[in-house]
Structure formats: C-alpha cells, structure tokens
Amino acid sequence: MAVITKDELSKSVAEEPSMMTGSTPPKGWMETPVQFKPGNYAYPTKVDKLEYLDSQQGVSFPNARVWNPEDEDWKLPANWKEIIINGLADRLDRFRSLKIFMDCCVRCGACADKCHFFLGTGDPKNMPVMRAELLRSVYRKEFTLAGKLLGKMAGGREMTAGVLKEWFMYAYQCTECRRCSVFCPYGIDTAEITMMLRELLHMVGCGINWAMEPVSNSNRTGNHMGLTPQAFKGNVDFLCEDVESLTGVKVNPTFNRKGAEVLFITPSADVFAEPGLFTCMGYLLLFEAIGLDYTWSTYASEGGNFGLFTSNEMMKKLNGKMYAEAERLGVKWILGGECGHMWRVIHQYMDTMNGPADFLEVPKSPATGTVFENAASTKMVHISEFTADLIKHGKIKLDKSRNAHVKATFHDSCNPARAMGMLEEPRYILDNVLEDWHEMPADTIREKTFCCGSGTALNTDEIMELRMRSGLPRANAVKHVYDQHAINTLACVCAIDRATLSTLMSYWVPEVEVAGVSELVGNALVIEGENRQELTEGLRTLV
Amino acid sequence: MKYLFPLVAVIVLARIAWVGSTIPGMQYVFGVDVPYAALILFIGGFCWRVIYWAKSPVPFKIPTTCGQGQSMPWVKRDKLEAPMNTAEVAGRMFMEIVFFRSLWRNTKAGIQPGPVLTYKSTRWLWLFGILFHYSMLIILLRHLRLFVEPVPFLISALDAFDGLMLNPTPELSLYVTDGLILLGLLALLLRRFLLRPVRYISLANDYFPLFLLIGIVTTGISMRYFLRSGVDIIAIKRLLVGLATFKPEITTEIAPIFYSHLFLVSCLLAYFPFSKLMHMGGVFLSPTRNMANDSRMKRHINPWNPDIKPHSYAGYEDEFREDMVEQGIPVDKELPEKADD
Numbered sequence: 060m061a062v063i064t065k066d067e068l069s070k071s072v073a074e075e076p077s078m079m080t081g082s083t084p085p086k087g088w089m090e091t092p093v094q095f096k097p098g099n100y101a102y103p104t105k106v107d108k109l110e111y112l113d114s115q116q117g118v119s120f121p122n123a124r125v126w127n128p129e130d131e132d133w134k135l136p137a138n139w140k141e142i143i144i145n146g147l148a149d150r151l152d153r154f155r156s157l158k159i160f161m162d163c164c165v166r167c168g169a170c171a172d173k174c175h176f177f178l179g180t181g182d183p184k185n186m187p188v189m190r191a192e193l194l195r196s197v198y199r200k201e202f203t204l205a206g207k208l209l210g211k212m213a214g215g216r217e218m219t220a221g222v223l224k225e226w227f228m229y230a231y232q233c234t235e236c237r238r239c240s241v242f243c244p245y246g247i248d249t250a251e252i253t254m255m256l257r258e259l260l261h262m263v264g265c266g267i268n269w270a271m272e273p274v275s276n277s278n279r280t281g282n283h284m285g286l287t288p289q290a291f292k293g294n295v296d297f298l299c300e301d302v303e304s305l306t307g308v309k310v311n312p313t314f315n316r317k318g319a320e321v322l323f324i325t326p327s328a329d330v331f332a333e334p335g336l337f338t339c340m341g342y343l344l345l346f347e348a349i350g351l352d353y354t355w356s357t358y359a360s361e362g363g364n365f366g367l368f369t370s371n372e373m374m375k376k377l378n379g380k381m382y383a384e385a386e387r388l389g390v391k392w393i394l395g396g397e398c399g400h401m402w403r404v405i406h407q408y409m410d411t412m413n414g415p416a417d418f419l420e421v422p423k424s425p426a427t428g429t430v431f432e433n434a435a436s437t438k439m440v441h442i443s444e445f446t447a448d449l450i451k452h453g454k455i456k457l458d459k460s461r462n463a464h465v466k467a468t469f470h471d472s473c474n475p476a477r478a479m480g481m482l483e484e485p486r487y488i489l490d491n492v493l494e495d496w497h498e499m500p501a502d503t504i505r506e507k508t509f510c511c512g513s514g515t516a517l518n519t520d521e522i523m524e525l526r527m528r529s530g531l532p533r534a535n536a537v538k539h540v541y542d543q544h545a546i547n548t549l550a551c552v553c554a555i556d557r558a559t560l561s562t563l564m565s566y567w568v569p570e571v572e573v574a575g576v577s578e579l580v581g582n583a584l585v586i587e588g589e590n591r592q593e594l595t596e597g598l599r600t601l602v
Numbered sequence: 603m604k605y606l607f608p609l610v611a612v613i614v615l616a617r618i619a620w621v622g623s624t625i626p627g628m629q630y631v632f633g634v635d636v637p638y639a640a641l642i643l644f645i646g647g648f649c650w651r652v653i654y655w656a657k658s659p660v661p662f663k664i665p666t667t668c669g670q671g672q673s674m675p676w677v678k679r680d681k682l683e684a685p686m687n688t689a690e691v692a693g694r695m696f697m698e699i700v701f702f703r704s705l706w707r708n709t710k711a712g713i714q715p716g717p718v719l720t721y722k723s724t725r726w727l728w729l730f731g732i733l734f735h736y737s738m739l740i741i742l743l744r745h746l747r748l749f750v751e752p753v754p755f756l757i758s759a760l761d762a763f764d765g766l767m768l769n770p771t772p773e774l775s776l777y778v779t780d781g782l783i784l785l786g787l788l789a790l791l792l793r794r795f796l797l798r799p800v801r802y803i804s805l806a807n808d809y810f811p812l813f814l815l816i817g818i819v820t821t822g823i824s825m826r827y828f829l830r831s832g833v834d835i836i837a838i839k840r841l842l843v844g845l846a847t848f849k850p851e852i853t854t855e856i857a858p859i860f861y862s863h864l865f866l867v868s869c870l871l872a873y874f875p876f877s878k879l880m881h882m883g884g885v886f887l888s889p890t891r892n893m894a895n896d897s898r899m900k901r902h903i904n905p906w907n908p909d910i911k912p913h914s915y916a917g918y919e920d921e922f923r924e925d926m927v928e929q930g931i932p933v934d935k936e937l938p939e940k941a942d943d
Contacts, residue, residue, distance in 0.1 A: 073717040080713065083798050117910030153906055155658040156889045162651070163884035166808050167727060168800040172711035178719060183802050192803065205807070205876050212607065214805035240666045244704050245881055246890035248666060278913050289925045314931045357931060358918050372910055379912030387915055407664055410901045433672045437898040448674055480671025480684035480895055502709050502721035506668040506683070535719045
C-alpha cells in the first residue's frame with residue numbers, strides 16, 4: 060500500500076475538516092461507529108503466537124483464531140460480553156487508579172489537544188478524555204447507580220460489539236505516553252485506561268501481532284527479535300569487529316558469564332539494526348574504557364518489555380527474567396541500556412512485580428565509587444545515570460571535536476521523562492560530548508515531550524500514515540529547531556525511538572538522523588592505546 | 603438535548619419547591635425533611651464512594667513525574683514535580699488542590715498550513731476554575747453565620763471582607779463572591795457551548811451541575827438583593843440554627859424563593875456523591891499525583907501480586923544448548939555424550 064505523500068499529508072492535517080481544523084462530526088460520538096479499512100488498524104495476532112503464549116504458565120490469551128477487523132463478525136466467544144464485564148469488575152477491584160479515573164473526570168477538556176494522535180488525526184475519539192469515555196460509558200451503565208437508572212441520559216452505554224470494535228480501534232491509537240496526565244487536574248492517566256482496554260480485549264482474543272509476536276519471541280528466545288543465542292552473540296561480535304576497525308580498540312564482551320560484577324541489559328534492537336547498532340558500539344567502547352567487569356546475557360537479552368503493552372501478567376513474566384538471570388549469574392547489580400518503556404517497567408513495576416532483589420547489592424560504580432541510592436531497592440541503574448556520573452568524576456576522557464559533524468537536538472522519551480523524571484542526566488552528557496546542541500520548543504520537551512507516535516507496539520508498517528500523523532507533533536518540533544539551527548541529529552535514549560524516529564524523520568525532516576546518546580559518547584571517547592582513523596561521521600563512518 | 607434536559611430539570615426543581623412550599627403544611631417538608639434527607643445522602647454517599655475507592659488497592663507506584671527525579675546528589679531535583687517522600691508529595695498535592703497546579707500548565711495547540719503546530723499558554727480554564735471554586739468556598743463559609751449563634755469572629759470578619767461596603771446600609775452590602783461565582787459558572791458554561799472539542803465531549807451530567815449551581819446562585823442573589831419581601835432573615839436563621847442543632851422548627855411563613863434556594867442546595871447535596879462532583883474526594887486519591895517517585899529506592903507492595911514465573915533459564919538452555927555450546931557460551935548442563943558410531 061502506497062503511503063500518502065508528505066505534501067498530501069501536510070495539506071490533509073492542516074486543511075481537511077477535522078476537530079483540529081475546526082469542524083465537528085455531524086453526529087455525537089456514541090452515534091459514530093468505527094470503520095476499519097486497510098491502513099487504519101494493525102494486523103491481528105497470528106494464531107500460532109497466541110496459542111504458544113496461552114500455553115505459558117501464569118498468563119491467559121484465549122480465542123486464538125484467524126480474524127479480520129474489517130469483517131462484520133470478529134468470531135468472538137459466545138459469552139464475550141460477560142467476559143468483558145466480569146473482566147472490568149475484576150480490574151476495578153484490583154486497581155484503585157481505574158476507579159478514580161472512571162469517577163473523577165469532569166470533562167474539562169484540558170487533555171484534549173495534548174495527545175499527538177489527536178493533533179495528527181483531528182479525530183475527536185483521540186482526545187484522551189474521549190478515549191477514556193469509550194470505557195467510562197460502559198462503566199457508568201454497568202457499575203453506577205445513575206447509569207443503571209438513567210442510561211444514556213447519564214452518559215451510559217450498552218456494551219455492544221460496536222463498542223468493542225471502537226475499543227480495539229482506539230486502544231491501539233494510544234502509545235501510553237502519559238502526556239495527557241501531565242495536564243489533567245486530577246492526573247488521570249490515559250496509559251492506565253489503555254492498558255485496561257488492551258487487557259480486556261485480550262480476554263476475548265483481540266490483539267495485534269506487532270505486540271504479540273515480540274512478546275512471544277521474548278518469552279521463548281529472550282528477545283523481541285527472536286535472536287537465538289548464536290545470532291545474538293554473533294551480532295555483538297560483528298559490532299566488536301566494527302569497533303576495532305574504526306578505533307583500534309579491541310573489546311571482548313562476555314556472554315552468560317557467572318561471577319561478573321554487572322549484568323548489562325539493553326533492548327535487543329541495539330544489537331539488531333541501525334541506528335541502535337551505533338548506540339551499542341558506544342556501550343561497548345564505554346565499558347572498555349573503564350574496564351567494567353560485566354556480562355551480557357542471551358537468556359535475558361531484551362531490555363524492552365512488550366508485556367507493558369499487553370497485560371500486567373505478561374509484563375511481569377517477561378520482566379522476571381532480569382532478576383532470575385542476575386541471580387543465576389551471581390552479579391552484584393544490573394545496568395540497563397537506553398530504552399523508554401523498558402525504564403518505565405524497571406522504575407515503576409519491576410521491584411513490585413518481581414522483587415525484592417535481595418541477592419543483589421546496592422549499585423556502586425566501580426569507577427567512581429558512587430553509590431546509586433536512587434536504585435537502592437531495584438538495584439538497576441540507567442546507562443545515562445551511570446555515564447553522567449563517570450563524566451562528573453572525570454573518569455572518562457572526551458574529545459568534543461570528534462563530534463564536530465553532529466549538530467543535535469534532544470528528544471526526551473516519554474517514559475524517562477514522565478515515569479522516571481530523568482531529564483538532566485542525558486542533557487549533562489550531551490553538554491560534555493557535543494560542542495553545542497539546541498533544545499526544541501519548551502512545550503514539546505521534558506515533561507511535555509511528544510511521543511515518537513509509534514510506541515506501544517504501533518511501529519508496524521501497515522499503519523504508516525497513522526504513525527506519520529501521530530509523530531507529526533514531535534517531527535514538527537524537530538523541524539522547528541532544524542529551521543533555526545540546521546541541526547542534523549536527533550539524540551534520544553530509547554530504542555523504539557531510534558527505530559521509529561528514523562522513519563519519522565525520513566518522512567518529515569529527511570535531513571535529520573537519529574542517534575542514541577551513548578553513540579555520541581562513543582564518538583567522543585578517547586581511549587588509551589586506541590588507533591582511531593579519521594572518523595568524519597563518528598562510529599557511523601564507513602571504512 | 604444534552605443541555606436542554608438538565609436546564610429544564612433545574613427549572614422544574616426550583617418550581618417544585620416554589621409552588622410546593624406555598625401549600626399549607628409543606629413548608630416543614632421543604633424546610634426540614636428534604637434538607638435532612640439530602641444531608642444524609644450526601645454524607646452517606648460520600649463516605650460510601652470513598653470506601654468503594656479505598657477498597658481497591660494501589661498495586662503499582664505510578665506517579666506522573668513532571669520534573670527531575672532523584673539522581674546523583676549533584677543533579678538538582680524538582681521536589682514538587684517529582685516528589686521523593688511524603689512531605690514532598692504533600693507539597694505536590696497542596697499545589698494541585700489549592701492552586702490547581704496542572705491547569706496552570708495548560709496550553710492550547712493550533713495548526714497552520716505547512717503544517718506548523720503551535721502551542722501557547724492558556725490559563726482561562728485555570729482562572730474560571732479558581733474563580734468558581736474559591737467563591738464557592740467563601741460563600742459556604744459565609745453561610746455559616748446563618749447556622750450558628752453566636753457567629754464566630756472569623757466568619758463575621760470574612761463576611762465583612764467579602765461584603766464591599768459600598769452601600770450606606772450595611773445589610774445591603776454587595777458580596778464580591780456573589781458576582782465572581784456567577785462569572786466563573788457562566789464562563790465554565792460558555793466554554794462548554796463555545797469550545798468545539800469541549801462541546802463534543804460534554805454530557806448531560808456536565809451541564810446539570812452547572813445549571814444547578816447557577817440556579818442556587820441566582821436564587822440566593824435574588825433573595826438578597828431583589829425579591830426581599832417575605833424573606834424574613836430572623837425566621838430563616840431560626841430554622842437553620844434549628845436544623846444545625848437538631849431542633850428544627852418553622853414559626854413563620856418564609857417566601858417561596860427561600861425554599862427554592864434551599865431545595866436546589868438539597869438537590870446538589872443529594873446528587874453530589876453519585877456524580878463527577880466526587881472529584882472533590884478523588885483528587886486526593888489519584889495515584890499519579892499522591893505517590894512518591896521512589897519506586898527504585900523502596901519496594902512498593904502489590905497485595906495481589908500474582909505468582910507468575912518467567913520462562914525458565916533451564917527451559918531456555920534445553921532448547922538452545924547445542925547452539926550455546928557451539929558458540930562457547932557457558933551452559934549449566936553439558937550436552938549428552940554422543941555415542942560413537
């Protein structure tokens with residue numbers, strides 16, 4: 060399917076009738092059914108993937124079948140409605156957040172234009188408040204007095220197949236980025252709503268393959284890409300060869316080595332594809348420079364966790380490998396690579412789900428002696444924290460001129476910004492490895508940062524137009540700083556970003572490339588005994 | 603329809619009390635029975651709703667961080683936007699509840715040909731919200747003078763402060779908050795009509811409380827400034843003090859406007875716990891605002907943490923052992939001896 064051209068899309072976004080351009084749908088939202096057509100939905104889960112996952116301990120993924128969202132009949136189980144309502148009741152009992160978020164919204168509209176999907180599509184159902192109303196209307200009808208008595212008068216709705224289809228459409232037009240929750244007077248978090256919607260949909264077998272295939276791969280092989288131990292190690296070995304030919308530095312990473320001090324886990328995309336590969340080279344060089352006693356793991360070879368986009372249970376199951384492997388290998392603490400949603404899971408869920416990690420020690424940097432008190436319980440440190448600390452203590456030698464070819468801006472990934480509060484560390488690193496770099500407009504960075512538009516397993520090609528729309532707010536801010544300062548690099552600390560922003564940039568701002576912060580560190584690193592060639596493009600230089 | 607029905611409903615409710623209270627013997631119903639019933643519903647409903655919320659645990663620590671969290675000592679952190687302990691959380695909640703911190707952040711997005719997306723700060727909603735809520739608070743406190751005898755000094759002082767002594771007759775002093783609350787409510791109502799996205803998402807349940815509050819305010823203002831005949835303040839105070847001390851009595855006829863006002867207030871009280879107005883209680887319980895961002899420092903406990911094990915290493919090695927041995931990756935269990943053929 061040909062993707063809409065940039066000019067067409069530019070025109071469409073700014074001029075075609077939509078709620079962003081000042082028109083309202085002719086009918087109210089309850090009377091506007093969803094229409095699935097090629098390009099506006101991601102493909103459903105493949106049967107074998109779902110069957111495999113359903114067979115695993117502790118998780119349930121029923122109703123594997125071949126189905127098509129465009130069909131009238133979604134082949135739901137006979138009692139699907141009962142399953143959904145009971146599932147909702149169960150979640151209300153387990154999550155106070157859900158009850159509060161269902162009951163407290165006053166529909167003030169503060170969140171409406173904060174969502175990148177709404178800004179890019181102008182579809183009113185992409186206003187965060189509307190997305191929640193899709194669920195809230197059913198909640199009112201089934202669980203509140205007013206809704207039971209007054210029905211539609213009180214904003215209540217029957218749970219119908221049409222409503223379910225609407226859920227499927229809009230639960231997968233949300234990247235759980237939480238930007239709306241920053242602006243909500245009650246902190247209502249659409250990510251929480253979307254997670255519940257997706258869980259409910261999985262109960263009747265409605266999920267998307269781009270989420271479930273990585274989940275099933277990750278469960279079996281340890282990483283989303285489905286890399287076998289051989290492939291995983293092979294990929295890293297290739298990178299080591301590249302590093303050596305570029306810098307003359309020989310790096311010798313180890314795999315599944317017992318007794319190492321640190322277990323290093325990064326998103327597998329970093330060992331799989333550009334531009335993540337360059338970020339990975341940066342890690343390898345950095346660890347070599349400080350002589351870190353660390354090991355990779357092929358079993359826990361994935362930092363990312365598509366379980367977060369699937370269900371709490373699946374998130375826990377996939378995340379459990381990190382601690383299991385740390386314990387098996389007998390390491391002291393865990394170091395995590397650059398990844399956004401991975402860090403939401405580590406920061407806000409990991410310890411609760413799979414802790415306490417009593418077999419580990421409070422992380423202490425072997426190079427600086429810094430004790431990472433902020434990770435005292437979870438015992439997992441972010442590479443940006445680790446690197447910033449190294450720079451602060453003068454433990455690594457950096458030559459900014461080696462990044463002379465880089466004119467950068469920095470993209471705060473949603474989760475480090477809004478679920479960790481990690482804003483300064485990457486900036487501090489950039490200050491120390493780049494001659495200069497430029498911020499995007501204030502309303503588009505830090506806690507107000509815009510999502511890449513393709514997170515939560517939406518980085519699949521069949522919804523490319525949707526992705527280019529939802530990524531527009533981010534791309535537009537990059538374009539702004541490009542117009543002002545002719546930047547050529549968008550730095551970030553996220554693996555999904557590295558993949559999705561590359562696509563987004565090549566569409567909207569083709570002059571800009573995407574780079575992980577650790578790649579820029581690797582570029583600038585001066586290592587004893589090195590034999591660096593003239594690297595006009597840093598670690599990307601073709602030799 | 604969404605706003606017509608609530609509007610008609612409020613007018614009908616006001617009329618019911620207006621007409622009803624003129625029927626002999628019904629004054630007691632509207633003056634005593636209904637307010638008591640409403641108060642019971644309000645307190646009972648409020649408690650029930652909060653208990654309903656509290657019955658569900660908070661399984662995960664999910665604060666929305668809006669500033670720098672705790673890192674190395676030399677990284678300046680934002681104590682109010684990414685709080686690390688109870689005191690800082692209290693500070694964040696204080697900012698949110700007292701100053702509507704998050705609404706203060708609000709921006710308005712626009713799109714121009716290009717496309718060029720623009721964002722500009724917008725504080726109208728914050729202003730209208732503040733105007734309404736704070737006027738309402740002061741008006742509620744002012745009303746205490748009608749329920750207690752003697753009137754506490756603070757209440758009298760607030761009354762004097764709120765009443766602009768513009769008028770030679772002090773009892774006719776204009777209250778600033780009477781004007782401001784009306785302004786706030788009308789602005790909030792106009793938003794719902796004029797802003798396209800807000801109009802699209804508004805439900806009858808959004809218009810009803812607004813009309814109800816406007817009804818309460820207008821009946822109150824009318825009673826004080828315009829329709830004063832038969833509004834016997836002594837009798838009203840006697841009734842209200844009686845209500846407050848559980849010795850209610852109605853000695854004289856009071857004008858129907860008073861009963862309309864009181865009945866609408868009763869409706870508001872009764873409606874409150876079953877509506878979005880419960881954001882008053884909910885704002886305190888929102889997990890994205892009332893939790894510390896210390897989830898890597900202290901383990902948060904999920905009471906229903908399910909027993910789910912990861913796909914085991916042993917199972918993984920069983921599947922890939924040959925591969926691993928070939929690559930020189932250490933294994934826990936060696937390959938079985940190959941029989942010599």
